Amino acid sequence: MKPRKQPRQGRSRQTCDAILEASARILEEDGIARFTTNRIAERAGVSIGSLYQYYPSKEAILAALIRGLHEELLEDLGAAIKGATGRPFATAIEMLLKASLLHHARRPALAFTLERLEAGLPLDQETFELKQRIRVLVTGLLQRFGIDGVGQTAFDLIAIIHGLAQAATAAGETDMDALYLRLRRAAFGYLGMDWRSTPE
Amino acid sequence: MKPRKQPRQGRSRQTCDAILEASARILEEDGIARFTTNRIAERAGVSIGSLYQYYPSKEAILAALIRGLHEELLEDLGAAIKGATGRPFATAIEMLLKASLLHHARRPALAFTLERLEAGLPLDQETFELKQRIRVLVTGLLQRFGIDGVGQTAFDLIAIIHGLAQAATAAGETDMDALYLRLRRAAFGYLGMDWRSTPE
Amino acid sequence: MKPRKQPRQGRSRQTCDAILEASARILEEDGIARFTTNRIAERAGVSIGSLYQYYPSKEAILAALIRGLHEELLEDLGAAIKGATGRPFATAIEMLLKASLLHHARRPALAFTLERLEAGLPLDQETFELKQRIRVLVTGLLQRFGIDGVGQTAFDLIAIIHGLAQAATAAGETDMDALYLRLRRAAFGYLGMDWRSTPE
Amino acid sequence: MKPRKQPRQGRSRQTCDAILEASARILEEDGIARFTTNRIAERAGVSIGSLYQYYPSKEAILAALIRGLHEELLEDLGAAIKGATGRPFATAIEMLLKASLLHHARRPALAFTLERLEAGLPLDQETFELKQRIRVLVTGLLQRFGIDGVGQTAFDLIAIIHGLAQAATAAGETDMDALYLRLRRAAFGYLGMDWRSTPE
């Protein structure tokens, strides 16, 4: 499941990245249906042998992409929560929501497909931990403001964000600002806050 | 995509159903990974030749299952909305939510898997229409109570329900009553209603 | 390891046999080097899919061939030993030796290659039992004549026969009668009998 | 087939030997299945590029190992036959047999595997000549004692030794002394000598 080598420098690093980027593009354009190792190698401009030098299996590539997605989210959320210190609850939540949409905004189709695929896969340890850390981050924020049942609330909040973002992408929406407002309404509503106030 | 024949009576009907039921069970137990036509035929107690007499392709079987899911939902929602006539808004929404969870309650693994798969497939016309009718149903209910932006609201409401139900199933939750309460909180919140009142 | 289906009749039986025969021929002509499933299927005049309908893996085909070899040997030895009842020891051993050479005489290259390959493979249960039954047969014969250390003697006798037959085949010998005489000398000598008497 | 260079001195020689030793160990531990050039290089602590600097192909490495085995045998036999001058026939044969078992005693698994593999390979000229010299050695010994049909006798003797040694190794035997006694019985018997006399 883990990459085979990480001589993360020079030519190797480039090959590694090319494989991941080609994989991402194939998923974006064709979904899993045509996500085959030979096609990945071809699009990466790399031989099939090289692909297997860096990733032990097709699943490992997928796992790497998924892990990447979660790392990105974790980073975005971390930055948002850090930046929210000292701000009122509503503002903090708003920043959280915006951060949650970032990776959808960057590569909607990729985020959509990867999140969909992840649900049908057995999670590897590392990804599991990433998700846990994400939940911990959200839980921590809620705790800071004395919310009840922080664990469950965080879980539901994430599920709602996820559900709305996935549905919007599936429907072909591209207006992230509009989506943000609806998301804010859903999240604020769930948290018992007044979403009719002026959003940031 | 459509079944090959609909002599919806007698032995043919039975064979059709056996194939669908076998498919459902395979999806529930093993996911898509082992969802193969030969296995379906075997579990249905039918020859592979017969399977192809009733369904032109594997996708057609999947499409039929997905269509079935939506038909079920449509029916459940229809009944709920019908039963809600004359009741206050909060009660109507509560009935709507309960109806939405029915198919998750009946066969959680199947609902989970099919909804996940659906998102990665091109929708056939008939399923598209079914989904539209579902949205129309919800939209109609909202309209009856003078809600603003009924289309968008219905869309988001469905997305939120979907998101929470999928996340709960993925996490292995089985307590549908608990899920209902959280769902109620999310939906009521999104609609600007007070979810702290006594639920039905 | 075991064949997948044995509807040992009609077309199926033919396909099964064609695969085995093609495999045998490839082993005879090219050894393991070119023993590939696609080549087997091609030479059998059968699609690769059919091959896998009857044998779950390449190893299973090899195992079937090896099993066949041992079944043949068992049968030949059984007949020889049965026919030797009432005959003197020397005659009984002579019949045993002749029977042991039969499968080498029929398809020398195949016997040679299969016996060589067998030594490098983990034996499946059934083949193991076949070999045991062969040893039991030889042991029984020796016991009938009050030989000491029948187990070890049978083992060594089989090894000597095997060694001579393999070496002769490797050297390209074809004169089975000449080989028989040398084999007789070796076996009789090992058993402490006079091999200078007139052979049968 | 031949090593690429024989600057049989200094570092080159060391690299060559490391490759051969790594190959031997892999064959002993895993058989041919995992006998791959990359693995050999890795275990030898040498880059794959260097491996190909010394051996033009995987077969060349195998050939070198086989050649080494025969060189060893030739040396052991030569020493035995030299040491047997002036001794009676029985003693000479006993020394020959003991010498024949030496390489099996030293590295049973390696000898077993290499001898098995050799039979399935086209012999290179040099190995062919080595085997011939071995046969000449044995033939010469027999001739010294006025044995009839020395060529054939030598051939058969070698085959019998080989057959028993391989079978014993395959069966997991480790008691070389016991094996020697059975071998003596077989060889003496084949030569028409009394193996019931006291062995050396």
Added chain:
DNA sequence: TATGAATGAGTGTTCATTCAT
């Protein structure tokens, strides 16, 4: 000279689908 990243032909195997019976 030594390295190891890169190559790609070739392997075993699956599975949706067809069609003779």
Added chain:
DNA sequence: TATGAATGAACACTCATTCAT
């Protein structure tokens, strides 16, 4: 109409070998 043997394109993956550095 039902059967299930047969098909073969397509797939994941390996490994001997090359060659730029």
